[in-house]
Amino acid sequence: MAAFAEVAVSLPMDRTFHYSVPQNLSETISVGKRVFVPFLNRAIVGYVVGLCDEADVKNVKAIISVIDREPVLTEEMLKLTRWVKDNYFCSWGEAIAAVIPAGIKKGKEAIGSRLKSADYENEKFPQSTPHDLVEEQSRALKSVIESVDKHEHKTYLLHGITSSGKTEVYLQAIDHVLKSGGQAIMLVPEISLTPQTIERFSSRFGDHVAVIHSRLTAAKKFLEWKRIKDGKANIVVGARSAIFAPVKKLGVVIIDEEHETSYKQDDVPRYHARDVAEERARLNNCPLILGSATPSLESYYKAKAGVYRMIKLTKRIDERLLPKVKIVDMRMELASRRRIEVFSKVLLDAVANTLTAGKQAMIFLNRRGFSTFVNCKKCGFVVKCKRCDTVLVYHFETKKLICHYCNYTTNAPDICPSCKSSYIKYLGLGTEKVESEMSHSFPHAKIARMDSDTTAKRGSHDRILGDFKTGKANLLVGTQMIAKGHDFPLVTLVGVVSADVSLNIPDFRASERTFNLLTQVGGRAGRGEDGGEVVIQTDTPGHYAILAAAKHDYDKFYSEEIKSRKELLYPPFINLVKVTVRARNDQFAAQTAMELQEAIKLADPEMLIAGPSPAPILRMRGYYRYNIMLKHKDRLAMCALLKKVLNSFRKPHGILIAVDVDPVAM
Template sequence: MPKYIEVALNLPLDKVFQYKLTGTEKYKPELGKRVFIDFRNRTMVGYIVELKDESNIPNVKPILNVIDEEPVFDSNMLKLAEWIKDYYVCSLGEALDAMIPSILKKGKTESKSRINEPLYNNNEIFRDKARVPNEEQNNVLLDIKNCIDRAAHEIFLLHGVTGSGKTEIYLQAMEHVLNKGKSGIILVPEISLTPQTVGCFVARFGEKVAVFHSKMLESVRFNEWKRIKRGEARVVVGPRSAVFSPFDNIGLIVIDEEHEPSYKQEDAPRYHARDVAIKRGEFYSAPVILGSATPSIESYHKAITSEYRLIELTQRATEKDLPPVKIVDMRMEFATRIGKEIISKVLEVAITKVIKQKEQALIFINRRGYATFLNCKKCGYVVKCKRCAVPMVFHINGEELLCHYCNYKINPPLTCPSCASDSVRYKGTGTEKVEKELIKLFPGVNIERMDSDTMSKRGSHEKILNDFKEHKIDIIVGTQMIAKGLDFPKVTLVGVVAADANLNLPDFRASERTFNLITQVAGRAGRGNRSGEVIVQTYTPEHYAINLSAKHDYHKFFDMELNARRELGFPPFSRLVKILIRARNEAMCENNSVLLTQKFQEHLKDVEIIGPAPAPVSKLRGYFRWNIIIKIKKTSVTSNKDIKIILENFKKNAGVIVTADVDPINM
């Protein structure tokens, strides 16, 4: 029996800590088990990552106890954590901690739920049989099933237009995996926003399906984790954290809507679930399917350069054409219809027709609130959050100005805080203003809003979508949550308000995000027997992201975007690492950013360093923020480990926080 163990802790310290075994532990120490240890006079949960017979460290502390009878992590999961540690510039303990439910992180082994809530929260689940695939679907399935049969690790990029039946491909491929006695993982961008996807898998596979999502109680999530661990559940549907489901016999991993930014974790470890899934598939010799109507530029580039295997669905499963898209130039609307510029005449007429024909509409605007800022016409002052360098958004329901970053609230001022004039005016448009405008234009029509303000209660997503399905609602106004995974046969109109809202953001992905959102939300129209129509309102109709989304032309968009990325040297032609420096003292933040940049310039070879410069949101929750962007060329010898060593040796001032984000989604 070993005499010592090495333990990883959930701390931003890239080292493991040695402890002595006493022989009186409750359970036998093994790799992957949790232990209680004393660390700097407090009891912490650690993870055993090595067993040792000897130690060269004096006065090694004894462990307090071994928590688990069986290991929480198998050897493949420990190997995956090592990869995450090295690639995403974090500690091994941070990587392991991200892989398990909150209850296990606290050192518990059991949890009882006081609320007996239904797991799937959908009273219309019924058992469903596989549909007969069309020719395109059948060819795709043959390729995937052949790979499953060979237990080969291949990465498929399934590029299928909206409504082409990608979900049916996932279902039939997963059925093939289950028939082989193996298990599978389906990742979706945000499970609480896509109950229809859950419904599809539960309808096909019943109690074999385990579900994770952010609105579930901790105890319910833990019970699902235990069902997977015991082998009772063999298919997991969930958001990014579901990639760590405790299977030991994975046969397939699917990442639906692989382009979605929500697959990137914003806190340490800042992993991307797509890339972790690919690595996990490699360890288990399992195929990985990346599915999207609008694949990320990086993924599609890997597919056409044969790093991934490209499979395509070019037609809707119903054999109907994609809906026609009409672009409305709001500059003309603004010039000719004073005071009516939120809903264009074209969109107003289209909604009237939909209501008359007893059909339904989705109206999309990717901004919450009523007005996006409050400013003074006389002196130009804009009311900003005192803790964040961002304008505060007016919410009419609470009659308050709200910071969307830190939730700081104030009552709207009646006079300008700067010049005391009464010339303060509300500017910009959000979901609340669009909803109010539609209620005014269409009295008596059932209109509901779907954004994070209205969807905060548990079960609220399912309720509004069930009401919409039963046609108790005629129009839903919503943010990007209505762009994902919704399939309602009576939706014949999709309206996009302020389509160019994100185009001018200081981010090289702004065009890609605009194209993706318009294409995805447009795909919600005309999915049933009735034809659909999409109306896109914009002030920049000539922009290629907008006019190519109107043509459903992903390939032309990809070519144009790839050329722009090539000229600028951005991914996929380089890798990016964003270094964020934060401090409550502005001068200290800037000084440390300059010093750290000098260290990178001295020690990193063949890289381009952009900055240091204030971050796009230069102050957040009371912290000043500066960015350094390291652009690593494909041929560069610099690695993430090199960056990690520099960060570990950098002598920063007390109160300064430095974090690294590898392959950042937000700049």
């Protein structure tokens, strides 16, 4: 019987703690259970990660009580969370806290026992059967099945153009795993986790499917977690955090739209689900399938190098043609029409033709609101956020000015706050304005808008999509929400109001994101029998991301982009770590960031360090922020070194430091 327990706690401390096991708990304690332990004069929840006969210090305190009857963490989850801790700069306890549903984190046992199972309604869907596969799909499936049967870990990159039938390959791979007694985890981006997506799985696999996403209540999340843990659900469909689902016989992991940045968590632990999935598949000797029409540069690079196995789907289902793409140079448009217009003549004509033909169109702009900035014509004053260095966006429906970073909201001014003149101008363009301009140009069109403003209410997302699907609306205006996976056979036209919105972000991934968005949104056109057309408006028609997207040429984009990544030394050629130092005082934050940078340099003179430099938006929610960028070939070594430096760095009071490994935003 072990005398001591090694316990991890969910605090930012890079170590575990030893506690003695009192006689009365020696029977019930075991690895993977939660315990109450004394910590700085209070009782907190800890996780037993090991049992031992000796303690690392004298005078250890005793465990107060054991919370669980059954361990909440398996051996595998302990290994996986330790890997997360080593790779993503957090403590073991913080990593563990991320894999356990919030409902049981507080130290209560099984809140679910108070809920009746009737609270969990399992909708019934009509049964669907496997579709026949085309040759490319069968070959893809065959490779994956081989790995499943051989219990070998291999990562497949399924690079399939839009509408090439990736999902059917996923479904049949999962089916094979289930039939051989295994379980499956399927990740999709949060934004794509719509009832339609869930229906595709439920109609094939019935109530074997568990769904995990952030909109579930804590109680429902716990119930799903419990169903999975008890082996009552064999397929987990979910967003990022579903990668930690407690399945015991993992046979395959699938990540759809693997390039999506939403797979990266932006809070502690700042893990990337794709990398965690690879580690988990490795621990379980099972294949991982990464699917995308526009793979991340990192994954494609690995596939080309042979680290991943590349599988291509090059044909659209039913041999549907890819849409024709027209690029419109908005600078020429401005010169010929002598005033700023939201829509080019080409786009207006295309919309008119589409509506006349009884078809549907989607109009895309990745920016919500009405006017993106409000200023005074007389003195030039621009209305800014009180807490951030950002410009407030005018929302017509609510008549409010809103900060899109911190949600600060204020009334739109009638007179200039600075010079008291009444010449207030509303400039810039968001989806609200696009909707209103479209209704001016096409008064008879039935227009719907989809962005985070119109979908804030429960059920509104589905209602808008439903209206569009049934033809109640024939023009859908929206942000990237409309770019994802929806199948609307009547859509023959996609208009991109400005391709430059994502291109002008100060981030080395700006081109990649632009190419992805244009490809995804363009892929919405022509999914029916009528073919499709895409019109892209831009001020930079010669940019390779736009040109390649117009030609549906991923390889062309990749070859240009990878050159610049190599030249500037960015991923996939290097690992990045972003260290952010923030404080309420600008000078104080800058000074401390400088000191920290010097400490890192001293610890490793070879480390490539950029900065400290002000964050792209220096002040956010009242905090001034400075970034230090580290580049290194070896992520583990870099994290280890940084942990050492930060442990001995005397952090002044009032300073906050955040470390983001492989950041997806600068």
